[in-house]
Amino acid sequence: MDRLEWSxxxxxxxxxxxxxxxxxxxxxxxxxxxxxxxxxxxxxHRMPAIAAWQARLATDGHALLSIPDSLLxxxxxxxxxxxxxxxxxxxxxxxxxxxxxxxxxxxxxxIRDVPVPDLASLVREPIEGTALAHLSGGLxxxxxxxxxxxxxxxxHKQMWEAARDLALDSxxxxxxxxxxMMGGARARTRRERLFPRLDxxxxxxxxxxxxxxxxxxxxxxxxxxxxxxxxxxxxxARPKEAGAMVGYIRADEAPHVEYLRTALSEVxxxxxxxxxxxxxELLEGRIVVDALLHRALEFTTRQRPxxxxxxxxxxxxxxxxxVADAARVRSLLERFDALETPFSPSEKTGFEAAE
Amino acid sequence: MSxxxxxxxxSLSHAYRTTRAATTAASVWGMYKVPEFVRKRLGRPExxxxxxxHERAAKKIxxxxxxxxxxxxxxxxxxxxxxxxxxxEFVRTLKLCxxxxxxxxxxxxxxxxxxxxxxxxxxxxxxxxxxxxxxASLAQVHRARLRDGRQVAVKVQYPDIEDIVAVDxxxxxxxxxxYERFDPQPMPLLPLVREMTEHLALELDFxxxxxxxxRIRAIFAGDTTVAIPVVHRExxxxxxxxxxxxxxxxxxxxxxxxxxxxxxxxxxxxLMSVYVRMIMAAGFFQAxxxxxxxxxxxxxxxxxxxxxxxxxxxxxxxxxxxELMFSMMTMNESAxxxxxxxxxxxxxxxxxxxxxxxxKRMLRRSGTGRFEGEFTEGMTDELFEAVxxxxxxxxxxxxxxxxxxxxxxxxxxxTLGHRANVLAAMGVG
Numbered sequence: 001m002d003r004l005e006w007s008x009x010x011x012x013x014x015x016x017x018x019x020x021x022x023x024x025x026x027x028x029x030x031x032x033x034x035x036x037x038x039x040x041x042x043x044x045h046r047m048p049a050i051a052a053w054q055a056r057l058a059t060d061g062h063a064l065l066s067i068p069d070s071l072l073x074x075x076x077x078x079x080x081x082x083x084x085x086x087x088x089x090x091x092x093x094x095x096x097x098x099x100x101x102x103x104x105x106x107x108x109x110x111i112r113d114v115p116v117p118d119l120a121s122l123v124r125e126p127i128e129g130t131a132l133a134h135l136s137g138g139l140x141x142x143x144x145x146x147x148x149x150x151x152x153x154x155x156h157k158q159m160w161e162a163a164r165d166l167a168l169d170s171x172x173x174x175x176x177x178x179x180x181m182m183g184g185a186r187a188r189t190r191r192e193r194l195f196p197r198l199d200x201x202x203x204x205x206x207x208x209x210x211x212x213x214x215x216x217x218x219x220x221x222x223x224x225x226x227x228x229x230x231x232x233x234x235x236x237a238r239p240k241e242a243g244a245m246v247g248y249i250r251a252d253e254a255p256h257v258e259y260l261r262t263a264l265s266e267v268x269x270x271x272x273x274x275x276x277x278x279x280x281e282l283l284e285g286r287i288v289v290d291a292l293l294h295r296a297l298e299f300t301t302r303q304r305p306x307x308x309x310x311x312x313x314x315x316x317x318x319x320x321x322x323v324a325d326a327a328r329v330r331s332l333l334e335r336f337d338a339l340e341t342p343f344s345p346s347e348k349t350g351f352e353a354a355e
Numbered sequence: 356m357s358x359x360x361x362x363x364x365x366s367l368s369h370a371y372r373t374t375r376a377a378t379t380a381a382s383v384w385g386m387y388k389v390p391e392f393v394r395k396r397l398g399r400p401e402x403x404x405x406x407x408x409h410e411r412a413a414k415k416i417x418x419x420x421x422x423x424x425x426x427x428x429x430x431x432x433x434x435x436x437x438x439x440x441x442x443x444e445f446v447r448t449l450k451l452c453x454x455x456x457x458x459x460x461x462x463x464x465x466x467x468x469x470x471x472x473x474x475x476x477x478x479x480x481x482x483x484x485x486x487x488x489x490x491a492s493l494a495q496v497h498r499a500r501l502r503d504g505r506q507v508a509v510k511v512q513y514p515d516i517e518d519i520v521a522v523d524x525x526x527x528x529x530x531x532x533x534y535e536r537f538d539p540q541p542m543p544l545l546p547l548v549r550e551m552t553e554h555l556a557l558e559l560d561f562x563x564x565x566x567x568x569x570r571i572r573a574i575f576a577g578d579t580t581v582a583i584p585v586v587h588r589e590x591x592x593x594x595x596x597x598x599x600x601x602x603x604x605x606x607x608x609x610x611x612x613x614x615x616x617x618x619x620x621x622x623x624x625x626l627m628s629v630y631v632r633m634i635m636a637a638g639f640f641q642a643x644x645x646x647x648x649x650x651x652x653x654x655x656x657x658x659x660x661x662x663x664x665x666x667x668x669x670x671x672x673x674x675x676x677x678e679l680m681f682s683m684m685t686m687n688e689s690a691x692x693x694x695x696x697x698x699x700x701x702x703x704x705x706x707x708x709x710x711x712x713x714x715k716r717m718l719r720r721s722g723t724g725r726f727e728g729e730f731t732e733g734m735t736d737e738l739f740e741a742v743x744x745x746x747x748x749x750x751x752x753x754x755x756x757x758x759x760x761x762x763x764x765x766x767x768x769x770t771l772g773h774r775a776n777v778l779a780a781m782g783v784g
Contacts, residue, residue: 107781154687177674178635178673182631
């Protein structure tokens with residue numbers, strides 16, 4: 001069996017001798033090998049480690065959980081709608097959208113602050129040689145560094161900014177971005193606990209991992225959108241570089257999805273002790289992870305797309321009203337709506353069994 | 356001499372205030388300069404610490420403020436928040452000013468209300484409580500009931516406060532000019548007086564305060580997690596404000612909050628969300644979140660009061676502050692320099708690497724050595740102390756105000772056993 005134990009230094013180790021990736025004057029993580037191929041940062045040990053943990057899971061007869069593509073809502077606005085706006089000179093909503101993506105990516109760094117409880121005491125079966133045992137031992141930290149950057153190396157936040165600036169020629173950033181991001185106008189409420197018998201820190205950690213996994217999986221739609229849009233020479237000032245930048249980010253995200261689904265699959269394959277203590281008080285990991293996944297997917301496939309559609313609509317309307325008269329606004333919105341990608345959320349998430 | 360008696364003779368009162376302020380200033384100056392003069396004459400080494408002298412000087416200034424009130428109290432309150440300028444002994448002692456303002460007698464208040472509304476108090480209010488709910492440096496607040504039955508809070512400006520403020524500010528500016536002229540290494544006090552003059556003009560204008568309250572209400576329109584009292588404009592003037600009486604549990608009353616069944620973590624989240632939204636997103640905020648101005652209703656709704664000190668932030672400030680926090684979280688030094696510069700920090704030498712030292716000083720107070728989402732009191736103290744020690748750096752005044760607000764919020768959050776995490780309160784992701 002391949003090696004299953006890794007130190008955090010190894011998991012965070014960078015490939016030596018790569019040509020650095022510099023975008024819009026910012027040195028970003030990752031780089032190019034001698035053949036000119038892009039290599040994601042901190043993957044020389046992390047990827048083999050994840051592969052080894054996945055192989056062990058399979059050897060032990062457990063499935064690797066997977067979120068089906070069919071659940072994925074289309075990106076809003078879609079490529080055709082975004083092109084229409086840009087070609088009509090309505091750039092602000094797209095600049096806003098790309099900037100928001102960069103900020104959200106940067107916020108991914110808070111995963112390093114997720115408290116990890118003493119898993120060995122809360123999980124009945126051994127966890128040595130698993131991704132689960134390496135979460136606070138390098139995996140969360142690597143993920144945080146990938147998203148937000150580390151020291152003077154930019155991460156995905158800076159890479160999305162670079163892609164935006166390359167494609168749209170360093171546009172002026174609308175000053176209302178944070179207002180719109182916080183625009184739900186509600187104080188953030190704490191997540192409802194689904195398993196009060198479970199250790200609270202453990203449930204919080206699993207819920208966060210599930211949410212991040214869902215965001216990472218659904219980000220595929222955003223990557224497709226960004227790559228196609230920003231590499232379109234009709235609307236992009238530097239189509240080749242801007243599109244490639246999104247492609248590099250997509251490549252870097254692969255280990256995130258893989259380590260998260262591996263660790264969550266390992267929990268599904270185990271039993272969890274409750275706060276009541278003792279082996280008589282156990283919860284199946286599968287029931288816990290599936291319930292958390294079901295809740296996250298329901299929100300992301302049903303409530304979130306509508307919220308996003310409303311937010312985009314407001315963003316477009318307010319920007320349009322600055323540059324066009326009422327008749328043109330109406331006409332543009334009609335053409336915009338005609339390009340909408342139809343989407344009906346799936347009846348089932350596939351994780352209902354645990355309900 | 357009694358100030359009440361003097362108040363009947365304005366020119367005598369002005370002369371007394373001027374003399375009293377000047378003698379206190381001279382006495383404080385002497386506390387530092389006489390021993391220094393003697394020490395130099397005798398060739399003795401410099402003392403290791405001036406802590407005791409600072410304590411005595413601060414006490415003298417506090418006594419002056421509590422006697423003369425008005426601007427002097429305000430000045431003490433401002434000084435107590437400027438650890439970038441004053442030593443810790445001053446900050447600690449002058450903080451006492453926040454809770455030690457004696458109220459004016461009810462007859463004085465009644466006269467102001469009747470003069471402002473142009474009719475007897477009983478024609479507007481069915482009840483008017485003679486004991487104030489709170490007293491501050493420029494005004495005090497009374498509970499009352501309108502004739503239509505609505506419960507209100509009435510904020511009443513002290514009589515002649517504008518005159519008193521004008522005299523006191525003139526005295527302060529004069530004293531500071533003399534001090535800066537004769538002291539070989541003066542502290543930069545005149546900018547503080549200028550800042551205060553600007554703030555006081557705003558705070559004395561109650562019409563503007565009403566506008567501020569309505570602007571803040573508009574930011575939270577439709578948000579059921581926040582309550583901003585409705586102002587009754589018809590019973591408000593330049594010198595009194597009549598507003599909806601919104602009651603709640605004082606935000607630092609841990610036992611009261613618990614007794615109401617509130618989760619203290621939720622309370623902190625809600626409070627942070629309110630201020631982060633005003634500062635980072637709206638660019639207009641109530642800049643005085645001391646515990647007397649923030650309450651919580653039993654349903655968890657946060658109540659913010661007192662909009663005398665509100666501040667408009669420059670365009671892009673929220674994004675700039677976010678970038679600064681972000682760069683300090685990732686220890687990205689070039690991004691830190693960019694963010695400090697965008698926020699308006701300047702160095703007199705043009706050497707921007709000083710900003711990195713500032714950030715490192717602040718982060719010394721963080722357990723992990725990097726920014727973890729919270730501007731603690733320790734971090735802002737550290738920043739201001741670094742600037743005080745290194746006068747090469749200029750901090751924009753609005754950043755000082757925002758830093759002070761976040762540090763007050765951090766104090767409240769820690770009283771409730773939680774962290775005032777700004778990044779988490781943004782609720783992104």
